[in-house]
Amino acid sequence: MTPPASPSVRPAPAGEPRAPGTALLLVLLAAMGVGPLFNYGVSMSSTVVIDRLGVTSGQLGTVLTVVFASAAMTSVGLGRAADRLSSRVQMSIIFGGSAAALTVGAVASTLGALYAAAVLAGVTQAISNPTTNRIIRTAVPADRRIGWIGVKQSGVQVSQLVAGLFFPAAALALGWTAASLAAAGLAAVLWAAAVAAAPPLPGSSGARAAARDAAARGGVDRAGSTRAPLPPTVWFFAAIAFLTGLGMQATNTYLPLFAVESLGLSLVAGGAAAAASGVIGVFSRIWWGRRMSAGHRPTTLLAGIAVGALAGVGVFLAADLAHVPALLWAGAAVHGLTVLGANVVINAGLMDAVPAEHLGRATGVNAMGMYAGFACGPLVMGLLRDATGDFRLGFAAVGAGYALALVAVLLLRRHTDRAAAGSTG
Template structure:
């Protein structure tokens, strides 16, 4: 159920990605207009994450799920009926609201419904919904576009969203024994979950901004980088994205299990993720001067680490903040992630155009180092403090 809720909104973003050339041709989009889609959708998601996070703390899970799927359905239908750049950007606005709703809502549901010892794995499983949406879009949208037209792709995506909501309301929701609207937990944990300065909202949000910049810039740029620098064919270059996604799918599940087993070491997991991201960026940079194998090694390494950051961040929120604040805290951290998503590729592209790929990849490595420094400084302050453990 949670996986479906997370997968709904990415059916739009993944669909725009795989239908990119067709959309540019059919809607007469300039490169700037097409690139504006990512800026708009992630900026809107960042802007609405906090208010929708607060809303998810107040409404029932059923209402939240209906709202989540309705926004995703509306975004796909706006794209399917678009006839110009205005309609294309309008779908990004609605899609941004859908993205901003899903994470706080599903995080609160995990907190209320799941036993603390299993939350990391459940969070990892729900986040795999993003990869599921990518696979569905990549397999179905181009095929139906060839058989019918490009509008059939997002149209089928909208149909799948309705089917998923129907399955949830008719079968999964009644079987899940959802609590009352007041949000009372099936597994009360009392003081086991409390706000901890070590994992304060500011630190988590800044970490989310930096990791979001790195991930989205790498995800969108690796295929182009492989094509331009290593002269790979577009199809071969696109495999970098596939490798990154496949490694990320497996690693999210593995990191979710580690989060369950190392609940008191979430900062260490975030530190490892940051340092491993540096390794990717340095390997990619080295590939320009050595051999192509370093590019693939770096891509796999980042897929194993960088894509798992969301899982560890969410597990940390669920462990260290009270149930009544999960939605709003998730919204604030999601704001940081989406802000990084919105501006990371644009800043990276500006650096490539003005100074070249080596400077751009080095800048991402600096972002990863800063993310690691955030955790190091926070851990040092915690161990040197005079308060109770965990402060």
């Protein structure tokens, strides 16, 4: 992919955002990837963490449930905050919170202590999409925004790649504490870089000015938040994010353990499969973003993603039922190619559907749906694994979620077609 051009020495015309450089794009990518380092660290080090804490596979899955329940419960409030706080404050929440979560997790000796780290990790991830979407909407020219969304969303998969290559080997060789503290140090270094590169977006004073303008139009309550309801499209996207997120995170969380318990592979091999999925996901998210830039409808792309994700579930089940470990890699590839790209399409669709002053709130609602799905996925997969002794019923539940996501996409398409017909009629 051709990197975005560096800012020109010629000042931008009045009223247009100054052309951003590659440094900002890398900061946004890191902002999306640093929060999930805790999640992936726990997942990729699963057998080490299970032995350290003396818990079951299902109980380990509840750690990820706590992460995403925390994110879901704080997403709407933090989405509103993203419309008010300066970018540097928001970057400090993201990177500083991630470093804190990894540090607390490193010294945790009980499941309850790991839950505390999970709560911190959830808060940092809840604000990452609203923050990065707001920066892109404000600082990036319109013709480059979708491409930037594709790149910054791939930060999650970059995190998956790094964690898949680092955590299994480091946890086995050095222990969970050393591995997690090393990741915390990386988050702290990235924090300093992010604060230095963050654009000077309006802080609370800018938000108050926007609130006064909106109040003059009769649309703000005493707290300064808009009363105007979000369009139905936002809620459709949130439902799709929930259903795809459920399957995505269930698979991400348990893929290494599935490789060990069901296919007889090593934890390092399972982590490598997850890392391979992350590598493919990086390019997949950029590719899905380019499809959006080329003018394809979000519903068309999301329907293809849902169908492909169902095929990936079929590959994982075939690997288990036929005991063909090689199919693990094919399933990981399909997973990376399909469902890992859903958030790019959803976020790009939101940016088109919602005015700039409501984007943080709309992204927060969408993030609430996504993180609720992320919370339910590992919980459902873990409970079904403990109840049945394998992952087959869990993957069947993931497939059901993808099928429902396809139904939601088709309903959204019908809604947008009717809205378009009504506006022209």
